[in-house]
Amino acid sequence: MPRKRQSREDDLDINITPMLDIVFIMLIFFIVTTSFVKEPGIDPRRAMAETAEPKPHGNILIGVSPDGHIWMNNRRVEITDIRQMVEEAVNENPESSAVVVSDQESPTGIVIDIMDQIRAGGVINISIAAEPDST
Amino acid sequence: MRKRHHQADDAEINITPMLDIVFIMLIFFIVTTSFVKETGIDMTRPSNQPPKTEKISEVIFVKIDPSGQIFIKERPTDVRAVRANIESGLALKPDASVVVAASRDADAGLLVRVVDQARVAGAERVSVVALVE
Numbered sequence: 001m002p003r004k005r006q007s008r009e010d011d012l013d014i015n016i017t018p019m020l021d022i023v024f025i026m027l028i029f030f031i032v033t034t035s036f037v038k039e040p041g042i043d044p045r046r047a048m049a050e051t052a053e054p055k056p057h058g059n060i061l062i063g064v065s066p067d068g069h070i071w072m073n074n075r076r077v078e079i080t081d082i083r084q085m086v087e088e089a090v091n092e093n094p095e096s097s098a099v100v101v102s103d104q105e106s107p108t109g110i111v112i113d114i115m116d117q118i119r120a121g122g123v124i125n126i127s128i129a130a131e132p133d134s135t
Numbered sequence: 136m137r138k139r140h141h142q143a144d145d146a147e148i149n150i151t152p153m154l155d156i157v158f159i160m161l162i163f164f165i166v167t168t169s170f171v172k173e174t175g176i177d178m179t180r181p182s183n184q185p186p187k188t189e190k191i192s193e194v195i196f197v198k199i200d201p202s203g204q205i206f207i208k209e210r211p212t213d214v215r216a217v218r219a220n221i222e223s224g225l226a227l228k229p230d231a232s233v234v235v236a237a238s239r240d241a242d243a244g245l246l247v248r249v250v251d252q253a254r255v256a257g258a259e260r261v262s263v264v265a266l267v268e
């Protein structure tokens with residue numbers, strides 16, 4: 001009699017192996033897809049563009065306000081700081097690509113200077129944020 | 136016989152601490168993951184290196200002056216006509232690349248629209264330069 005009860009208790013153990021499989025797969029998925037995005041800290045009015053396409057790998061976001069102030073990592077930076085910050089981002093993730101989130105009314109000169117600084121920091125893939133325009 | 140069985144039970148690895156760590160890592164990565172939803176258009180800047188000795192292909196030159204007026208071949212053009220102008224230019228010179236020279240004071244939104252229209256018109260290489268006044 002006691003022997004039988006013991007056996008039934010053994011059967012009642014939950015088999016956690018499939019759950020572990022799923023947990024490990026989720027863990028690996030999130031490790032692989034995580035990229036630490038550097039949010040600019042402002043949300044400008046983006047330009048409309050018909051050929052805008054998603055930039056899923058853009059993890060360096062640099063914002064430009066309408067009056068030409070540059071925002072990166074949730075704080076205002078100077079144009080001379082961008083190169084070093086981009087270099088740090090490349091050290092963390094060599095496949096970084098950059099998106100300049102500029103306002104419609106930002107001066108073009110600032111945007112082009114920022115693109116030059118990003119390139120000097122070692123990132124080749126640079127794009128300018130635009131909203132898809134279906135019309 | 137019985138004793139050996141008991142020993143085999145003891146030899147099992149206790150995976151509970153590993154599971155704790157795995158779950159904590161899982162929660163950390165779930166919380167910190169943010170998927171970038173930014174959309175944009177690619178921009179190319181001409182490199183600083185002097186051009187190599189290769190044939191200079193033809194160029195369709197689009198100028199944006201400080202007030203936002205667009206010039207194609209020195210002729211004032213509306214932004215909605217940029218696409219048609221570049222299409223006709225590409226029909227004459229299929230290998231031409233488009234160079235958008237924007238004044239430093241022009242709006243960035245206009246630059247994006249011009250580059251966008253050039254890409255809609257079928258230009259494969261669109262570069263952006265700053266206009267030196």
